[in-house]
Amino acid sequence: MPAETAPPPSTPAPTAQITATPATISAGDQVVLTWRTTDATSVSIDGVGDVPTSGVKTVTPTASTSYHLVARGEGGSADATARVTVNAPPAVVVPTNTMSSEEEFKAHVQDTFYDYDPADVRSDSQTTLSRDASYLVSHPDIKVVIGGYCDERGSNEYNLALGQNRADAAKNALVSAGVATNRIRTISYGKEKPFCTESTEECWQQNRRAGFSMDR
Secondary structure, eight states: OOOOOOOOOOOOOOEEEEEEESSEEETTOOEEEEEEEESOSEEEETTTEEEOSEEEEEEOOSSOEEEEEEEEETTEEEEEEEEEEEEOOOOOOOOOOOSOHHHHHHHHOOOEEOOSSOOOOOHHHHHHHHHHHHHHHHOTTOOEEEEEEOOSOSOHHHHHHHHHHHHHHHHHHHHHTTOOGGGEEEEEEETSSOSOOSSSHHHHHHHSEEEEEEOO
């Protein structure tokens, strides 16, 4: 009898594994793909392309993605999938400006104060007026009324003239800093509209001022 022929050895089927670390990221973050196969002659990953039979690769997915690996060999094929979830970046909350135009004006344009009797702009007021001018230059649609105020001492006539000189001095400082002169109106209130009514030096100092308001 002829000798029996042994069946040819069967070719093992490929195996495949793939992992993604981390599996959940924020947009813009990186992910490390790690894969391993056996008995494969070609390996590919969807979205990546052909890859070695085993390896590591860093990817930066912009959206949630399934990395599907397919390993092919003489014994057939095998596949594996690693899922990466990409969280959308948090929405940027733009704070809304809840201040009215009048409130914003008052927050950026400050009154200036004067010593007893003169209308000369003090050195500390120069800094205030520079900030006032910077705001007004950047907001060219705003027009301004500058009121000149005095304390209670002296006659009405004298204080009306002094208040006008103080308002004009503040206006001239703003104009020198670049604010158009036709945007500024001056008026003297003398001692008729005091901010403080006590007869003390602290109170008088509050009343010796150039006061700013929006010109409607």
